[in-house]
Amino acid sequence: MGASGTPEPLVDVVMPQMGVSVSEGTIVAWRKQVGDWVAYEEPLVDISTDKIDTEVPSPAAGRLTEIVVEIGTTVDVGTVLARLATDARPGEPHASENGAPPTSEAAAAKGETPAPATPDPAPEPAAATPAQAPRSRRRYSPVVSRIAEEHGVDLSQVEGTGRGGRVRKQDVLAYVENGNGAAAETEPPLHIESPYRPDPAPAGAPAPAASAPAGVYEPPAPQPLSRMRQSIGAHMKRSLETAATCTTWIEVDMTAVQRERRKLGVTALAFVARAVIDALREFPALNAWMEGEKHTVHDDVNLGIAVSLGEDGLIVPVIRSAQDLSVEGLAKRIKELAMRARGRALSPDDVQAGTFTITNPGQYGSIMATPVINQPQVAILDLEAIVKRPVVVTDAQGDDSIAIREMTILGLSWDHRALDGALSAQFLAAVKRRLEGL
Amino acid sequence: MATMTYLQAISDALREEMRSDERVLLMGEDIGVFGGAFKVTDRFIEEFGPQRVMDTPLAESGIIGTAVGAAVVGLRPVCEMQFSDFVACGFDQLVNVAGKMYYRQGLPVNVTVRLPSGGGFSGGPFHSQNPEAWFMHAPGLKVVAPSTAEDAKGLLIRAIRDRNPVVYMEHKHLYRRVKGEVPDGLYETDFTARVARPGTDLTVIAYGAMVHTALEATEDLDGASVEVLDLRSLVPLDRDAILASVRKTSKALIVDEANETCAAGAQVAALIAEHAFEDLDGPVRRIATPDVPIPFSPPLEQAVLPSVERVKEAARELLEY
Numbered sequence: 001m002g003a004s005g006t007p008e009p010l011v012d013v014v015m016p017q018m019g020v021s022v023s024e025g026t027i028v029a030w031r032k033q034v035g036d037w038v039a040y041e042e043p044l045v046d047i048s049t050d051k052i053d054t055e056v057p058s059p060a061a062g063r064l065t066e067i068v069v070e071i072g073t074t075v076d077v078g079t080v081l082a083r084l085a086t087d088a089r090p091g092e093p094h095a096s097e098n099g100a101p102p103t104s105e106a107a108a109a110k111g112e113t114p115a116p117a118t119p120d121p122a123p124e125p126a127a128a129t130p131a132q133a134p135r136s137r138r139r140y141s142p143v144v145s146r147i148a149e150e151h152g153v154d155l156s157q158v159e160g161t162g163r164g165g166r167v168r169k170q171d172v173l174a175y176v177e178n179g180n181g182a183a184a185e186t187e188p189p190l191h192i193e194s195p196y197r198p199d200p201a202p203a204g205a206p207a208p209a210a211s212a213p214a215g216v217y218e219p220p221a222p223q224p225l226s227r228m229r230q231s232i233g234a235h236m237k238r239s240l241e242t243a244a245t246c247t248t249w250i251e252v253d254m255t256a257v258q259r260e261r262r263k264l265g266v267t268a269l270a271f272v273a274r275a276v277i278d279a280l281r282e283f284p285a286l287n288a289w290m291e292g293e294k295h296t297v298h299d300d301v302n303l304g305i306a307v308s309l310g311e312d313g314l315i316v317p318v319i320r321s322a323q324d325l326s327v328e329g330l331a332k333r334i335k336e337l338a339m340r341a342r343g344r345a346l347s348p349d350d351v352q353a354g355t356f357t358i359t360n361p362g363q364y365g366s367i368m369a370t371p372v373i374n375q376p377q378v379a380i381l382d383l384e385a386i387v388k389r390p391v392v393v394t395d396a397q398g399d400d401s402i403a404i405r406e407m408t409i410l411g412l413s414w415d416h417r418a419l420d421g422a423l424s425a426q427f428l429a430a431v432k433r434r435l436e437g438l
Numbered sequence: 439m440a441t442m443t444y445l446q447a448i449s450d451a452l453r454e455e456m457r458s459d460e461r462v463l464l465m466g467e468d469i470g471v472f473g474g475a476f477k478v479t480d481r482f483i484e485e486f487g488p489q490r491v492m493d494t495p496l497a498e499s500g501i502i503g504t505a506v507g508a509a510v511v512g513l514r515p516v517c518e519m520q521f522s523d524f525v526a527c528g529f530d531q532l533v534n535v536a537g538k539m540y541y542r543q544g545l546p547v548n549v550t551v552r553l554p555s556g557g558g559f560s561g562g563p564f565h566s567q568n569p570e571a572w573f574m575h576a577p578g579l580k581v582v583a584p585s586t587a588e589d590a591k592g593l594l595i596r597a598i599r600d601r602n603p604v605v606y607m608e609h610k611h612l613y614r615r616v617k618g619e620v621p622d623g624l625y626e627t628d629f630t631a632r633v634a635r636p637g638t639d640l641t642v643i644a645y646g647a648m649v650h651t652a653l654e655a656t657e658d659l660d661g662a663s664v665e666v667l668d669l670r671s672l673v674p675l676d677r678d679a680i681l682a683s684v685r686k687t688s689k690a691l692i693v694d695e696a697n698e699t700c701a702a703g704a705q706v707a708a709l710i711a712e713h714a715f716e717d718l719d720g721p722v723r724r725i726a727t728p729d730v731p732i733p734f735s736p737p738l739e740q741a742v743l744p745s746v747e748r749v750k751e752a753a754r755e756l757l758e759y
Contacts, residue, residue, distance in 0.1 A: 141719045143688045163759055169688045169719040 011060045013044060013082040015075055018054060022348045025049045026074040027081065028227065032064045038084060045081060048227055051348035052315075062086035138165075144172050150339060151176045228313040239375045243290070244416035247370040250428040253436050254386045254406045266331035269305075269360050271435065272383050272410070273319075273334070274327045277301045279430035280356055281323065286427050287355050289376040290418045304354035304374060305334050307341040308361070315341050316374060318354040358383060362408070371413045378418040381431075382411035442620045445613040447587035448552075449478050451594035452516065454624050456486055459514065462598060463490040465501050466518030466552075475520045476554060476613060498528030502551060506536045506603075509548045514598055522553035522607065523567045536603040537578030546601040550594070556647055556695055558611040560739055563731035568646075568696035573605045574673050574705065581672040582629055583607035585649035587618040589670055592627025599626065609647045616650070629671035631679035637665035640757055641683040643706055644693040645669040648744060652693050655749035662757050672702045680706060681714050688719035689756045693744055698726035720759040723752050 015025050028046040032038055043055040044064075062084035069081045140148070140155055144167055148155050151172075158175045160167035225233070239245070257271045280287040280301050289296040303322035308314045317337035319325070325333060340346050357374040362384040371382040386408045393403045410431060414424045442450060456462045464479060464486075470493040473480035483491040494501050498519060505515035519525045525532065532551060539547045557566030573579045580602050584590040590608065597604035634649055639662045642652040649668045656664035667683050669676065684690045690710050692703035707722045725744045733739050 141688075142716045143719045146716050166759065168759070 009086045010065065011062060011084045011086050012080045013056065013059060013084060015047070015069075015077050015079045015081055016056055017077045018049060018052070018348050022049045022051065022077065024074055024076050027069050027071050028053065029071060030067060030082075031055075034064055034067055036064050038062060038064055049348055051351050052346055053227060054344070056081070058084065060084055060086050138167065140167060141169070143169050147172050147176070149343060152343065153180065226312065228309075228315075232313050235375065236372050239372050242375060243373050243378075245370075245373060245413055246416050246421065246424075247411055247413045248421065248424045248428060249368060249409050249411045250425075250432050252408050252410055252432045253391070254408050256437075257435050258386065258406045264328060264331070266328060267334070268386060269358070269383060270327050270331035270334060272360075272381075272431070273303060273305070273322065273330045273358060274325075275431045275434035276356070276358060276381055277303065277323050278434055279427055282430050283423060283427045285419050285423060286379045286414070288378045288418060289355065290378050290415055291376045295418065298355045300355070302353045302355045303330075304351075304357035304377075305337065306357060306359035306361075307338045309342060315346065315351060316354060316357055317341055317346055317350045318352060320353065357381070360384075362386065368409050369411055371411065373413055373415055379412055379414040379424065379427075382413070384409055384411070439619045439621055441617055442587050442591075443614050444584075444587045444590050444608075444616040444618075445476065445478060447591040447618075447620045448594055448608055449480070450620065451591040451598075452479065453482070453485075455595055455598050456482075456490065458624060459598075461512065461514040462516065463492065463508070463513060464516050464518065465492045465494050465505055467494060467496055467501075467520045469493060469518050474518060476610065478518070478552075498524050498526075499531050502528040502531035502536065502549070505549045505551075506531060506539065506547055510539070510545050514548045514550075516550045516552060516598060518552045519554070521561075521565045522555035522569055523564050525551070525553055525569060529572075532579070532603065532605075533573070533576040537576045539578075540602070541578060547603045548599075548601050549603045550597045550600075550606055551603070552594075552606045552608060554610045554613075555607050556609040556611050557732045557739060557743060558647070560734055560736050561610075561732070562734040566732035566739070568607070568694075568701075568727075570605070570607050570672055571696055571701050571704075574702060575700070578603065579673065580604040580629065581607065582670060583609070583646040583672060584627075584670060585609075585612065585616070585634075585644075585646055585668050587616060587620050589627050589632070589668075591620050592625050593629070593670065595624055596626040596629065607646060611647050612650070627670070629674055629676075631676035632668045632670055633679075633683070634666040634668040635664070637663040637687065639663045639687055640689045640691060640753060641665045641667055641687045642691045642693060642749070642753065643667045643669065643680065643683075643703070645672065645702065646695065648693040648695050651744060651746055651749055655746045656753050659750065659753055659757065662753075664753060664757075669702070669706070672705075675702075675705065675709070677709060677713075680709060684710050684714045685717045688717050689759070690714075690718075691723045691725065691749070691752055691756055693749055694724070694726035695744060696726060697729045698724070699729050701726050720756050723756055725749055725752055 025047040028048045030045050031043055038044055038058040038061065040061040041057040044058040045056045047054060047056055064082060065085045066083040068083070069075055069079065138155070144155070147153070147169065153172060153175060155167055155172070158167050158172055160171055162168040162171070254268060257268050261268050261271055284297050287298050287301055300321045301323045303319045304316040305319065306314050306316050317340070319330065319333045319337065322330065337346070337350065340350070354374060354377060356377055357380045359371050359380060360383040361369065365385050367384045367387065369382045369384060371380045373380050386406050388404050389407045390402050391405045391407060392400050393405070394400050410428060412424050412428055452464065464482065466474065468475060469479045470483040470488055470491045473482070479491060501517050505517045508515045519528070536547045536549055539545050553569070555568050555570070570581050570583060573581050580600060582593045582597060582604060584593045594606060597606050634653060642656055642664060644652040644666065645668060649666065652666045656666060665683055665687055667679060692706050694701040694703040696702065703724050703726055707724055710722050725748055727742050727744065730742060733742065
């Protein structure tokens with residue numbers, strides 16, 4: 001025990017460099033208090049950057065001796081946030097804590113007789129729990145770890161039925177199927193086959209609000225908005241105030257896409273993304289940024305895909321140089337980014353440099369929307385539900401008939417400062433042509 | 439469709455292909471007048487004559503070397519090694535000459551070498567080996583190993599038509615033990631793996647005679663759903679089928695009749711470890727013959743060859759892991 005005044009080895013916890021573009025971050029919450037034991041890579045502090053919220057893992061195991069930067073303060077990358085004493089041991093009192101009893105092994109090692117303990121004025125329940133962690137630590141197979149990560153499962157909660165209580169694949173799968181795990185519940189499909197749901201059972205007579213006295217309404221206590229909601233709100237408001245937003249719709253026959261996508265086992269979104277990329281190459285004016293007087297037309301298509309994070313909000317990870325990817329490549333990247341977004345594992349670089357955005361909330365059955373442009377981009381495409389409809393089709397002889405086709409309505413919100421309605425309509429027609437001509 | 443033994447299916451493939459393609463000829467020790475040590479080419483000499491069913495001296499190097507020459511000028515020879523063990527005498531012609539001809543000279547070598555392999559009948563150390571891994575390690579050669587009568591015919595026809603030298607492992611123990619429906623006429627079986635039995639809890643990967651051992655051992659394992667993958671082809675190895683199966687079940691047991699070190703199963707295990715690591719829920723297990731010669735003594739031989747019981751035990755351990 002370093003109780004005799006030897007300088008204790010201290011490790012600095014600094015604001016990490018998260019991707020090339022981030023230069024500063026704000027402390028959102030400290031997960032540990034001064035005096036707490038921290039394991040190596042255990043989340044220590046939550047930070048927020050202009051792009052993303054994340055947590056900083058501890059650079060070493062030790063005891064948190066000092067918190068340098070308080071909650072709400074914004075500091076540069078590399079700034080010392082806290083200090084750790086690495087000579088501390090879990091369960092041991094800190095060097096500076098006089099009067100705390102030495103552990104019996106340590107005392108025995110030094111040949112001391114443990115003195116009757118003076119009661120610790122500030123007992124540390126936190127110190128006891130991590131002390132047991134290494135002893136009860138379980139090992140998990142690669143597939144179990146992966147499934148747990150994908151579904152946000154805390155494996156320590158899962159009962160193992162394998163050898164020696166090992167958590168097997170079927171254990172974690174059963175755990176997820178029983179409705180546990182964070183992402184498992186909230187992860188919506190990127191697209192679903194049919195938007196229709198059975199009609200809900202007719203509700204009975206509305207329950208009379210018997211207990212509520214008429215006249216006086218007591219609202220529940222207001223809650224502060226989450227940082228993500230605040231950030232989304234500010235961004236959307238700024239977009240509507242900045243851009244001259246118009247929306248144009250086009251109806252597209254997705255029957256061929258649906259057939260192809262089922263063959264490949266990918267979502268329709270990937271096909272739409274590919275068609276949009278091709279159309280953007282044809283109409284580069286929509287693959288652009290508008291920043292005040294500055295108008296930048298891009299060669300690369302950095303395609304943003306809006307991913308819902310459930311009630312928390314949404315985030316738009318970006319597929320860089322998406323023009324280089326096939327439909328299957330896009331499908332794979334979209335899936336991977338969505339998984340990482342829902343696992344809160346995106347890095348700031350993953351959400352940078354988008355030049356065009358696609359949003360796809362159609363899994364709930366909605367058919368039209370007026371999306372808000374993701375600034376400084378000049379347009380955003382909205383893919384809603386794909387619905388079977390009777391439509392008039394014309395055969396090779398020019399004869400008309402009514403057929404059941406899988407239809408959707410693509411909506412394009414565009415910035416009238418950067419382009420005009422004719423161009424946006426041409427762009428949508430180009431997307432439609434590609435999707436129907438598969 | 440006709441019901442045939444594994445051996446009859448091999449004969450049928452040779453006969454049909456010889457009838458349809460004049461370039462196909464057979465070479466080997468005692469395959470003509472005697473009809474072959476295992477009677478695979480019984481009476482072939484009567485139908486096709488000694489020019490196409492050639493009895494050769496006891497010289498494997500000469501058989502394979504002559505076949506390579508014949509292939510280079512456009513014929514499609516099929517060589518029979520009386521026992522796969524004897525191919526060691528023809529090693530240089532097969533590995534260095536046939537295997538590297540296309541790389542060096544740009545000349546295809548359309549040769550098939552049939553290797554009656556495997557143990558289980560007290561043949562001893564010179565008549566029971568499974569030397570497929572020797573050839574898997576030699577670039578330029580393909581290696582296939584059927585486990586059923588239908589595949590024995592289809593893979594052999596495909597091998598005869600393949601423009602590369604193909605080593606065709608035919609398991610002696612299956613010759614008259616395995617029977618099955620075999621399609622009439624000519625058909626090719628691709629050099630890919632086959633799901634012998636679909637399952638979800640564990641994948642047992644095998645080829646040749648071990649497919650039957652694997653199927654029997656996992657027939658009834660307390661209701662567990664065990665997939666058995668029959669590799670059929672060792673070079674090329676059907677990587678997609680192996681990985682797809684392991685990704686589904688997350689557990690793999692690989693059974694080789696060959697000696698354990700550097701056997702085909704070692705390659706499969708390496709592939710899984712490298713490419714399916716994140717899908718594994720247990721160690722990749724192997725069962726093979728220990729690195730010893732195959733004993734003459736029947737009880738000793740049964741002790742070294744992978745048995746139904748050993749496969750069962752390993753499968754149980756993995757399922758419970």
